[in-house]
Amino acid sequence: MSSDNTILRTVVDLGDRSYEVCTGEGILGQVGYMMRQHNLNGTVAVISNPAVLDLYHDEVASSLDDHGLRSVFLSIREGETHKNLDTVRHLYEELLENSIERGDSIIALGGGQTGDIAGFVAATLLRGFDFVQDPTTVLAQVDAAIGGKVGVNLPLGKNLVGAFYQPRFVLSDVATLMSLPEREFRSGIAEIIKYACIRDREFFVYLEENLESLLARESRTMLHAISVSCGIKAEVVGQDELELTGVRSILNFGHTIGHAIESLTGYRRFLHGEAVAAGMVAAGHMGTAVTGFPGEELDRLVALERVADFSFDLGDLSPDDILDRVRFDKKVEGGRVRYVLPRRLGEVIPRTTVPEPVVHDALDYVWALT
């Protein structure tokens, strides 16, 4: 563990909705101080889940208490199947029954699903509460907690209900990552690799040199990798908050195929990062045919993912299953199937139409890797 108390601050620059992402080690206990610093002085409702509360309830409760803030802890069940309007309605009622009022705040303490649900509740109860993200997973720290996308699923599909609702600040404590199960930690690494691929060639080289140290959860490496990732996410979001210009869509590198893999398997067999890892390689292979992405760089991407132990073993799914699903997903969302393709490591081209035979070849390539 690092002994210094450095907090790395990244600004998400959105005019009067700007905020800081603060990344550090062992800083969760500063949450009360930071609430006050941001002028959040009312009651604090902490929305979390049982596993996370077991670990961090006391630290967060005493930090809020030490700064004179009344707190209420609400626990929701984990998992995509609970990320729905019933959970939202239940939280509305619990918050009101706990006398949460206009001017109070809501903290999401947990992973991406907790943040998505709590953020949607914060956006819509009494026309909006001040909202704070305290993400405790790699995926939430580098992705879900930054950028204001909040929402829940409908039976018809994932994240169909939601809003853009920015937090007042994000507090990411990498010490909370020490308790993550190995598989979940590794899954988050896929999103970190994604940031390197889409915007930062130098960071890709850093990951090639330091991925084993990151996997060993060496704190300096975690801090660096997570704060660089946050910086890239913040920059992209700052350029296209509402996903209107196409800039923000580069964050979907690897996600078109990734989502198809996840939804075909009911969000149960693969973790998000595992599916995205396969999707990035597929997009890389399409890139070699469409954008001139060098085959040697695709090899480097595959090699890096192998270090993170992504297996590419997609079981009984076939490339045709994936293709059918991609077509279906796009029909629901509207419009043609488009991909984010790499031109070189560190640079992608958004919204590219790819001929289906090229997509099929790319999927065959991924399948052959297993």
Add this chain to the structure above:
Amino acid sequence: MSSDNTILRTVVDLGDRSYEVCTGEGILGQVGYMMRQHNLNGTVAVISNPAVLDLYHDEVASSLDDHGLRSVFLSIREGETHKNLDTVRHLYEELLENSIERGDSIIALGGGQTGDIAGFVAATLLRGFDFVQDPTTVLAQVDAAIGGKVGVNLPLGKNLVGAFYQPRFVLSDVATLMSLPEREFRSGIAEIIKYACIRDREFFVYLEENLESLLARESRTMLHAISVSCGIKAEVVGQDELELTGVRSILNFGHTIGHAIESLTGYRRFLHGEAVAAGMVAAGHMGTAVTGFPGEELDRLVALERVADFSFDLGDLSPDDILDRVRFDKKVEGGRVRYVLPRRLGEVIPRTTVPEPVVHDALDYVWALT
């Protein structure tokens, strides 16, 4: 009926969320043209209710069709009891089943409840649709459709779930007011009187001189009264979009007592404007004790309301019932009971604490008017 095609335009100035409120007579058929003018080119989902669709479906459908816009009409049931999350969920599903996609638009065609529900759906489905308000009641044209407050009720209270979500434009056709039942039309007049009381002494005098013509739905008078009201609402909202500074709270003149009357009677016995009419007189009477509001001006307010045939007959409700309810409502919303009190006709003082005996006297005064 006026024969000219004048459209009165009021800008709600909210930076990059600014929009126009267009008031005219017989302009509903311009909706397709205006959608195009605002670059809204996708499918249009019109959310309305059976009574309104009976009258205006064909006009709106052909206007959208004439401008090459695919339209889908969805009907929801009227009334506060249907303004809830079940209706919202039902609309989400219907919209998705009708292949409504990112980039399409939602129009609210109807009264305030229709606009509140449709606006909340527009704010939260697929993280937000372009939204247009086509209000068809006095209350919606001068109040609900302007300012971005959207939302639904929970069993625990009214409008507890919602957002600030501004429309792209508001199209108010005063011709649609001709079909309103007499009682509903008159109820809307209370909000028009409110605007005069809070911001525009000259408009109050205009109403004293023209209320009978307004009640007769003479089109020039309706156009003038509605567009002046819209202008005041737009100005107040432009100064305090998110209800943070207190400026916007002046729109609640008459509403503290008004809401208590409505909620005590289950939103069934009195229309909103009828309750607000009594609330404004009560606030006026408190003003005579607290702010120096001249008794002669209170008499003018009462006289004006009598012309509009507000009866002040509150049946078996007692002043003590009202006081209890006001205390309870404030407890739910948090904070002390505060009133918006007039200083003179055309000027109010927001957030005034009033001693309970003064409130009681004011209620006794209203009761004595019946």
